[in-house]
Amino acid sequence: xxxxxxxxxxxxxxxxxxxxxxxxxxxxxxxxxxxxxxxxxxxxxxxxxxxxxxxxxxxxxxxxxxxxxxxxxxxxxxxxxxxxxxxxxxxxxxxxxxxxxxxxxxxxxxxxxxxxxxxxxxxxxxxxxxxxxxxxxxxxxxxxxxxxxxxxxxxxxxxxxxxxxxxxxxxxxxxxxxxxxxxxxxxxxxxxxxxxxxxxxxxxxxxxxxxxxxxxxxxxxxxxxxxxxxxxxxxx
Amino acid sequence: xxxxxxxxxxxxxxxxxxxxxxxxxxxxxxxxxxxxxxxxxxxxxxxxxxxxxxxxxxxxxxxxxxxxxxxxxxxxxxxxxxxxxxxxxxxxxxxxxxxxxxxxxxxxxxxxxxxxxxxxxxxxxxxxxxxxxxxxxxxxxxxxxxxxxxxxxxxxxxxxxxxxxxxxxxxxxxxxxxxxxxxxxxxxxxxxxxxxxxxxxxxxxxxxxxxxxxxxxxxxxxxxxxxxxxxxxxxxxxxxxxxxxxxxxxxxxxxxxxxxxxxxxxxxxxxxxxxxxxxxxx
Numbered sequence: 001x002x003x004x005x006x007x008x009x010x011x012x013x014x015x016x017x018x019x020x021x022x023x024x025x026x027x028x029x030x031x032x033x034x035x036x037x038x039x040x041x042x043x044x045x046x047x048x049x050x051x052x053x054x055x056x057x058x059x060x061x062x063x064x065x066x067x068x069x070x071x072x073x074x075x076x077x078x079x080x081x082x083x084x085x086x087x088x089x090x091x092x093x094x095x096x097x098x099x100x101x102x103x104x105x106x107x108x109x110x111x112x113x114x115x116x117x118x119x120x121x122x123x124x125x126x127x128x129x130x131x132x133x134x135x136x137x138x139x140x141x142x143x144x145x146x147x148x149x150x151x152x153x154x155x156x157x158x159x160x161x162x163x164x165x166x167x168x169x170x171x172x173x174x175x176x177x178x179x180x181x182x183x184x185x186x187x188x189x190x191x192x193x194x195x196x197x198x199x200x201x202x203x204x205x206x207x208x209x210x211x212x213x214x215x216x217x218x219x220x221x222x223x224x225x226x227x228x229x230x231x232x233x234x235x236x
Numbered sequence: 237x238x239x240x241x242x243x244x245x246x247x248x249x250x251x252x253x254x255x256x257x258x259x260x261x262x263x264x265x266x267x268x269x270x271x272x273x274x275x276x277x278x279x280x281x282x283x284x285x286x287x288x289x290x291x292x293x294x295x296x297x298x299x300x301x302x303x304x305x306x307x308x309x310x311x312x313x314x315x316x317x318x319x320x321x322x323x324x325x326x327x328x329x330x331x332x333x334x335x336x337x338x339x340x341x342x343x344x345x346x347x348x349x350x351x352x353x354x355x356x357x358x359x360x361x362x363x364x365x366x367x368x369x370x371x372x373x374x375x376x377x378x379x380x381x382x383x384x385x386x387x388x389x390x391x392x393x394x395x396x397x398x399x400x401x402x403x404x405x406x407x408x409x410x411x412x413x414x415x416x417x418x419x420x421x422x423x424x425x426x427x428x429x430x431x432x433x434x435x436x437x438x439x440x441x442x443x444x445x446x447x448x449x450x451x452x453x454x455x456x457x458x459x460x461x462x463x464x465x466x467x468x469x470x471x472x473x474x475x476x477x478x479x480x481x482x483x484x485x486x487x488x489x490x491x492x493x494x495x496x497x498x499x500x501x502x503x504x505x506x507x508x509x510x511x512x513x514x515x516x517x518x
Contacts (some may be wrong), residue, residue, distance in 0.1 A: 003323040007331065009317045014338045017349030020359070024352070071275040081243035087264060097247060102444065104451020106468050107488040109259035110475055116487070119261050135254045138247050139488045167239070180475065189336075 022216070067133040074134060074189040075141025076179075080171075083149045084144070098139040141186040147148060148182035237426075249393075266485035268422065273479050283482035287490045291467060298467040299498065301381065302450030305388045308436055309445040312389070313396030320397075321404040328503065339394040345456050350387040350427060353376040379461025387459050388449045393450070396441035402436025404430070432510065443499050450495050467491050 004087075025044075028037035046047040047053055079098065082090045100108055116122045152175070171185050269280040286294075308487045322329040328340070353359045354377040361373040377383065407430055453468030461468065467487060474484035 003319055006315065007319050007327075008322060011314075011331075011334060012318070013387065013390065015334060017346060017353060017390065020352065021349045064254055072440065074250060077243040077245075077248040081240040085240055097251055102260075102447055103492065104448065106453055106471060107262070107492060108259070110471070110484065110488060111260065111262040112254060112476075114262050114265055114481065115258035118265070118481075119258075123436055131250065131254050134250050138250065142247070145443065207384070227265075 006203070058127060063133060066130045067137055068187040070130070071134045071137035071141050072183055073152035075138040075186065076183060079142045079149060080175075083146060083152075094139075094142065095129055097142060099100065099151050100135045105136070108132070140189065141171050144186040144189070145182055148179050152178060240487050262485045263489055263503045266482050266489055268482045270480050270482060275481060279302050280482070281482070283486035284490070286483050287479075287486045291487055291490075291492045293471060293493060294442070294446055294465070294467050294470065295487075298491065299494060300452055301385060301388075301456075301466060302495065303498070305392060305449035306442045306446030308385070309396040310400075310442040313393055313400050314434075314438060315443050316393075317397050320401060321407075321438065324453065331464065332397075335394045335397050343391060343454070347455055350390065350459060351378065353384050354386075357432050365461050379457060380461070381464045383459040383461075384456050384464040384466070387455050388452060391455070392445040392448060396445050399440045399444070400434060400437040403434035407433045407509040434508065435506065446448065447495055450491060 005190070008184045026039050026041070028040040028042065067126055078093070113124065116124055116128055124126075130160065156174050156178075157170050161167075165173065206218065251337045265275070266283050267279050267281070269276045269278055269282055316331070316335075319329045322333055351358070355361070356373045356375060356378065358378070360377060361370075363372050364374065365372075411429055411433075412425055414423045420428065450466075451468055453466065453472055456464050456466040457469050460469075470489075471484045471491075472481045474487065
């Protein structure tokens, strides 16, 4: 009984605030508070008409898609190499590849900026954003795919190789179909874990913009500005 | 072997090119100096001096926030993971799904949610005034250290739950029942059977939450006001407005080293405590 109460309180704390934002994105009142007024889709229409949102959304979408694809490739390759490696190598490689996740994103992002702007004399842009995201997404992919490969029957690959398949054929025809679901899971879960609006469904972004629309006049500097969003997604 | 190296190459290339080289360069930059807004490659300790003298207090305060968030997350994460593992029965998996959903909730969305809960005309103040506990909105709810800590705990809690749950999964019911059969009380079972077995999960949960909380700058910027500022905001300030990259670099690494010191000290203390516990048990 007491545990039910504890679990209910936890769920209220963890899910409540998020559900609140989603709920009030359909409310006609500009401010969050009860009564919330009638149900409306006005905020979403406003969002759809906001040209700034369009470009931000597409940028997020491109970053999410590219990160998911590329990090799944690099991470899966690493996972394939590490499942057959010596335990000592596995431990050190995993530790090294996970380091970027452990450092504050701000430090990693600033280091990337320093390298690209000062070190290489290049500008910043979506490719740099994508590379930065791959860096923090690939350890998650490696862990998920390695967990799947641990339950994988290596004999099927050996059989394919015995029967004359090349490494690539054995991977494409035997390994890949068996681990495909893990790859989809890894690809879809890795990128959004650290970036905010990449691949987010319309409602949270709607809420973010809504805050700008509704509270803009009252406390402009405190509302969540678009520049912030792009800055953060740009710096990891 | 050659195949393994080839397969590892893409991820290692990203690691080296986008992480190792930039971070090393950043460390080098922390010894450079700035003259009339231009970076001068030389060997100067001015940036580090600035970190210790100007930002010393703020660093300590940032560490305190990080420690508080890390401790809250570890404690709450353990309670929730314990409930999901041992008390929720068949709903345990569902609780984990709920945890994962909050992971995907997005970072700014959560901050915005807390703004609308804690704000001057937010839900909490409306509720408090509604039941007549206060006639004026309580201003200290938002733009304070408390607001920053609550929002960070809310954001990082899933990251604490997952490793703790993973290590609790390896704790078998048999050992718990055996301890109970031998007359251990509930608290003894908890402290001498369950906690020692999931110590690594607890530790990695704490380290992760502590590091990320101490390095955060968005939450204090949006919820901290003037009293809840953290070092991360000033790192950003040095890099953008002040154009003092060396100072920003020194502050980044200074904070990182201090955090690692704290984690190292805790790890050492923890393993000593464990050894003494084993000594007492045998």
